[in-house]
Amino acid sequence: MKKLLLLIAFIPGFLLAQTHEKAVEILDKVTEKTKTFKTIKADFSFGMENKLEEIDEQHEGKISIKGDKYKATLMNVDTYFDGKTLWTHMVEEEEVNVDEPDPEDEETLNPASIFTIYQTGFKFAYLGERTVDGVVVYGIDLFPINRDKPYSRINLEIQKDNLQLKTIKQIGKDGNNYTIKVKNMVTNVPMDDAMFKFDTNANPDVDVIDMR
Numbered sequence: 001m002k003k004l005l006l007l008i009a010f011i012p013g014f015l016l017a018q019t020h021e022k023a024v025e026i027l028d029k030v031t032e033k034t035k036t037f038k039t040i041k042a043d044f045s046f047g048m049e050n051k052l053e054e055i056d057e058q059h060e061g062k063i064s065i066k067g068d069k070y071k072a073t074l075m076n077v078d079t080y081f082d083g084k085t086l087w088t089h090m091v092e093e094e095e096v097n098v099d100e101p102d103p104e105d106e107e108t109l110n111p112a113s114i115f116t117i118y119q120t121g122f123k124f125a126y127l128g129e130r131t132v133d134g135v136v137v138y139g140i141d142l143f144p145i146n147r148d149k150p151y152s153r154i155n156l157e158i159q160k161d162n163l164q165l166k167t168i169k170q171i172g173k174d175g176n177n178y179t180i181k182v183k184n185m186v187t188n189v190p191m192d193d194a195m196f197k198f199d200t201n202a203n204p205d206v207d208v209i210d211m212r
Contacts, residue, residue: 023124023140030163040065042185046074049177063111069196070111080198087198096198099211121145129160136160
């Protein structure tokens with residue numbers, strides 16, 4: 001009887017270790033494949049949901065990534081990052097803020113790092129395979145080791161056939177949940193480095209606020 005009880009107590013930990021290892025195996029493959037891409041260009045949707053506040057917003061966006069450089073367009077804001085300087089262009093306000101972000105600041109997290117963010121500070125759970133919109137995906141939950149984070153977990157859906165990220169959902173402790181769904185993604189498209197810098201000469205009417 002004691003041996004049976006010991007076995008029952010051991011099973012949950014064994015299964016947890018298995019799901020952790022499976023999640024790491026999949027994520028490592030995603031990172032390995034992503035590193036082979038010289039550039040990434042994608043259309044995506046960004047959603048914010050808060051059931052208590054009855055908020056459910058959806059917005060369309062675009063992003064281009066080349067190494068640690070990127071340009072993103074979302075909610076009438078164009079964001080440029082050339083690897084050092086960040087330009088945040090609020091189109092309707094005709095204003096651009098210029099800054100040099102701290103790489104450790106999660107508020108200005110480089111989108112390119114989403115493919116490697118899991119490598120430190122998380123525990124994992126592999127949720128298995130399921131079909132979403134006719135596509136078979138792996139489900140993985142990331143749980144932050146630092147419990148002071150503003151979110152309780154991050155859920156990933158990764159396409160089984162090509163190991164591309166399909167959905168990223170952040171579950172907030174304040175009731176705000178943020179979801180990014182990748183709609184179309186193409187890789188190795190030629191990109192000039194100039195596209196990752198805000199062109200003040202082409203936008204003479206924009207008020208430049210230098211926060212460096």
